[in-house]
Amino acid sequence: MYRFRILMSLVAAGVIGAATLGAPTQARASYAVEVFDDGVLQGGITTIVTANSLIFSGSTDHFSITNGSGASNNPGTDNSGSLSLSSNEQINTTFGTGGGTHTIQIVLSQTGFTAPTTNPLILSSSAGGSIGNTDGGSVSVTSTYQGFLDPTNTLFGKPGTGATPLQTASNNQAGIGTKPLVFAPSPSTANVPGGTPAFALTDVLTFTFTVSAGSGQDTANVSASTVVAPVPEPSSLIAALAGTPVLGLGVWMRRRRAG
Secondary structure, rough: HHHHHHHHHHHHHHHHHHHHOOOOOOOOOOOOEEEEEEOEOOOOOEEEEEEOOEEEEEEOOOEEEEEEEEEEOOOOOOOEEEEEEEEOOOOEEOOOOOOOEEEEEEEEEEEEEOOOOOOOOOEEEEEEEEEEOOOOOOOEEEEEEEEEEEEOOOOHHHHHHEOOOOOEEEEEOOEEEEEEEEEEEOEEEEOOOOOOEEEEEEEEEEEEEEEEOOOOOEEEEEEEEEEEEOOOOOOHHHHHHHHHHHHHHHHHHHHHOOO
């Protein structure tokens, strides 16, 4: 009996050790922004990260970014996790003298969100902003926004099954003034996998500017946010599930008496 107890202790220790070694380790959170100009990744962007705040600015081939910023509540709460592109950033064109059409894309991403971990989750994204013209020329702006949840916890991960539908806004401004950018649909939602120990959120925001030759510095700004939360469970389903074990116990007791 004594040898049997020792053997069982060794087996239990081996099982626990194997489970510990096999358990996935949570990756350290990463937080970054990428900026593309006409599809080309730009290197002239300065980024400062402080806890869950990110500030970025700099110049690309055809644009400049002033006061770009991001914010999150990483790792999240029991009710929600969120990643936002702040409305402080301002996108300025620098190709107005020659005119033409160019696109800038801002991709903000952070890993290490650990809550909520229920299954399934609902992902929501929304955006709004404006365009401005200060020189009397003409400017046309089309902007898109999309939020992503990557259950593999990969920075800049954009899985098709973890994305909200693409939202689009456009407007034209001839002469001095500002006009709103109204995104549709707003907000946009999608159900995505849950139950993962950690996941990443990514915001993808694009601006396509078409400006007239001789135009000066036209501008646009957008406030965009992606939020993830547990899908509410219907109270009727909870009640039904709660009563199932009791019902099963009653059937078992009746059969036992009949026997």
